[in-house]
Amino acid sequence: MIQKKICMIGSPAVGKTSLVRRYVEGVFTDEYLTTIGVKIDRKTLKHGGQDVNLILWDLAGDDAFQPLKTSYLRGMSGYLLVADGTRRSTLEHALQLQQRIEEAHVDVPFVVLLNKHDLLDEWDIDEEFVQALRGRGWDIIESSALVGFGVEEAFAQLTARMLTTAAA
Amino acid sequence: MDVSSPSKSIFDGPLMLYDAAVLEYKGGGQFVLLGEAPGWFDGYFSTGSDDRLNLGDHSAFLNVFLLDAEQHWSEGEGRLQSGPWTEAGADGRAVTLEASAMELDGRKLLLIAPPTLNLDAVQQLLQSARDEHLSRERERKDVEQREVLLHCIVHDLSNPLSGLKGSLQLLAEDNLVQRDGTELLEIATRQVDRMQTQIRAILDAFRADVANQLPTAGQHAPPDVSESSRAVAEALSPAARLAGLEIVVDAPDEPLLIVGDRDKFQRVLFNLAGNALRYGPSGTSVRVIVQEKNGEVEIAVEDEGPGVPSERIGTLFKRFGKGPDGQTGLGLYFCRITAEHWGGSVGYSPREGGGARFWVRLPRRG
Ligand SMILES: Nc1nc2c(ncn2[C@@H]2O[C@H](COP(=O)(O)OP(=O)(O)OP(=O)(O)O)[C@@H](O)[C@H]2O)c(=O)[nH]1
Ligand SMILES: [Mg+2]
Numbered sequence A: 001m002i003q004k005k006i007c008m009i010g011s012p013a014v015g016k017t018s019l020v021r022r023y024v025e026g027v028f029t030d031e032y033l034t035t036i037g038v039k040i041d042r043k044t045l046k047h048g049g050q051d052v053n054l055i056l057w058d059l060a061g062d063d064a065f066q067p068l069k070t071s072y073l074r075g076m077s078g079y080l081l082v083a084d085g086t087r088r089s090t091l092e093h094a095l096q097l098q099q100r101i102e103e104a105h106v107d108v109p110f111v112v113l114l115n116k117h118d119l120l121d122e123w124d125i126d127e128e129f130v131q132a133l134r135g136r137g138w139d140i141i142e143s144s145a146l147v148g149f150g151v152e153e154a155f156a157q158l159t160a161r162m163l164t165t166a167a168a
Numbered sequence B: 001m002d003v004s005s006p007s008k009s010i011f012d013g014p015l016m017l018y019d020a021a022v023l024e025y026k027g028g029g030q031f032v033l034l035g036e037a038p039g040w041f042d043g044y045f046s047t048g049s050d051d052r053l054n055l056g057d058h059s060a061f062l063n064v065f066l067l068d069a070e071q072h073w074s075e076g077e078g079r080l081q082s083g084p085w086t087e088a089g090a091d092g093r094a095v096t097l098e099a100s101a102m103e104l105d106g107r108k109l110l111l112i113a114p115p116t117l118n119l120d121a122v123q124q125l126l127q128s129a130r131d132e133h134l135s136r137e138r139e140r141k142d143v144e145q146r147e148v149l150l151h152c153i154v155h156d157l158s159n160p161l162s163g164l165k166g167s168l169q170l171l172a173e174d175n176l177v178q179r180d181g182t183e184l185l186e187i188a189t190r191q192v193d194r195m196q197t198q199i200r201a202i203l204d205a206f207r208a209d210v211a212n213q214l215p216t217a218g219q220h221a222p223p224d225v226s227e228s229s230r231a232v233a234e235a236l237s238p239a240a241r242l243a244g245l246e247i248v249v250d251a252p253d254e255p256l257l258i259v260g261d262r263d264k265f266q267r268v269l270f271n272l273a274g275n276a277l278r279y280g281p282s283g284t285s286v287r288v289i290v291q292e293k294n295g296e297v298e299i300a301v302e303d304e305g306p307g308v309p310s311e312r313i314g315t316l317f318k319r320f321g322k323g324p325d326g327q328t329g330l331g332l333y334f335c336r337i338t339a340e341h342w343g344g345s346v347g348y349s350p351r352e353g354g355g356a357r358f359w360v361r362l363p364r365r366g
Helices: A016-025 A088-103 A127-135 A151-167 B006-012 B014-018 B041-045 B060-075 B118-173 B179-207 B225-242 B262-279 B331-341
Strands: A002-010 A038-047 A050-059 A078-084 A110-115 A139-142 B021-027 B030-034 B085-088 B094-104 B107-113 B246-250 B285-293 B296-303 B345-350 B356-363
Touching (some): A016 A038, A016 A078, A038 A151, A050 A151, A088 A110, A110 A151, B118 B262, B225 B246, B262 B331, B262 B356
Parallel strands (some): A002 A050, B246 B285
Antiparallel strands (some): A038 A050, B021 B030, B345 B356
16 A cells, blocks of 8 residues: 655644644644644545555644754655644745755655634735745645645645656 | 663663663664563554564654664764654554663663653643743734724725815815805815824824734625715715816616625725826816626726836735835725725726726625
C-alpha cells in the first residue's frame, strides 16, 4: 500500500489539531489545548481506486517557544500550510514558513488552508492577496474544522498533488 | 536480573521509576532491550519471542528520529533528545513518549519514556503564553475595527454638509433671502465651513491607521436601487447645481431590490456620485445608470472629467489607496468592502467618450 507522510504546519491556534481531528475522528472541540511536540495519526483514503495510507504529523504551532523543527519534515511527501482566516498575521507567518521549508530544500507539494471560515464576520484576509497567491499556482482552500467543510477536500487535493508529483 | 553486567543494572535501577525502556542499537535497524520492559512497552512495540526489535517499523516518529540518532551515535556528543511525540502503538493506544540517544562506553543507547514531571508544567506555561498572545491579538483587532468604524462615521458626517453648504450658497446667490437674512446665511455658511474643517482634521488624524473593517451584515430594509439612486441624486442636486453640473438618473421605474441594506447602499452611491461631482467639469452631467445584467444589478456613475490616470487605477479601491486625484481617502475602499460583503464587486473603467465610469454590481434579491 502507498504510504504518504503529511505535516500540518502553521502558527499556534490556527486549527491544525482540529483539522486532523475533524478529518480522522469526525469531531470538533471548542477548547484550545496547544500541541506539544508532535502528534501522529493515520488515515486511509481512496485515490483513483487505490488505497493511500496517510501518516499525519500534527506539529506544534511555530513560534518563539516551539520553533518548527525541520528534522521532523524528513520523509514528508506534502504538507498543509494552515492559517487562521480571522488573523491576517497567521497567513503572513505561513508564507514565511513556506519559505523556510523551501530553503531547507524540501520541495514537496503543499496546500494552503484558510481555516475558521465559519467566522465570516471576523474574516481578516484580503481577497486580492489570495488571488495573487493563486496566480502563483498555489492551491488555497477555505476550510472550517468546526463545520467540516473544505477538510476532506484539502487532504484529497494534497494527496492528488503528491501522487502526481511522485509519478512525474 | 543479571548482576554481573553492571551496565544492565544501572538501567534497571532508578530509571525504572520513570517508566523508561533502555535499548541498545545493534545495527541494521535492530535494537535489544536492556533490563526490564516498562509497563507500556510490550503492547506498544508488540514484542514477540524475538529479542531483536525493529523500532522504526512500529513508530513513524522513531523511524525519522533514528536517522538523526544514527548520526549522533557516530559523531555526536552528549544526549540527543527527540522532544515529546504522541502516536498510537501496535495495540492502538496513543501514548506520549520521549526518546534520547546517547553513547556510553562504546554502546549505542536509546532511552524511551513517557515525559515525566515537567510536561504538565511545560504545557501550562505554553498554554498561558499562547492564550495571552491570542487575547492580545483580539484586543488589537477590536481597537482597529472600532477605529475604522469611527472613521467611516466621521466620513459620512461630511456628506450631508456638502449638500447643506450647497443649499445655503444657492439661497444667497439667488437672492432668495431678504437683507436681514443674508447675515444669518453667512453665519450658517461659516459654521458649515468650520465643521468641514474639523471633520477633515479628524480624518487626517485617522489616515495614519486605518485597518480593514467589514460592514456588519445589516438586517435592515433591502435597498431598491431605482429609488435609492433617485434619492441620492436629489440630495446631491444642490451641490450639483452649484458646480454647474446636472445629475441624471437612468433607472427603471419599477423597484429593483438587491442584497444589502439601504443605508449602506446609499452611502456607497453618495461616495461615487460625490466623487463624480468633484471631477465633472461645469456644464456637463453626471449620470447614474442602473441596469440589470444576468441576475446582477449594475449601478454605474459616469462623469465627463479627466478620468483616472492609469497608474492610479490599480490602487483606487485599496485600503490606503489614493483617489483619482491622488488624495488618500476611505470612500472607495468603503464601497469595495461593502459590495464584496454582499457578494458583489466594484470597478473602474474609463468612460467611452472621455471621463470616468465607476460601477458596482450587486446580486439581485429574490
Ligand atoms: N470557529 C472555529 N474555530 C476553530 C476552527 N478550527 C479550530 N478552531 C479553534 O481554534 C482553537 C485552536 O485550535 P487547535 O486545533 O488547537 O489549533 P492548533 O493549530 O493545533 O494550535 P497549536 O497546537 O497550538 O499549534 C481551538 O479553540 C479550536 O476550537 C474552525 O474551523 N472554526
Ligand atoms: Mg495543535
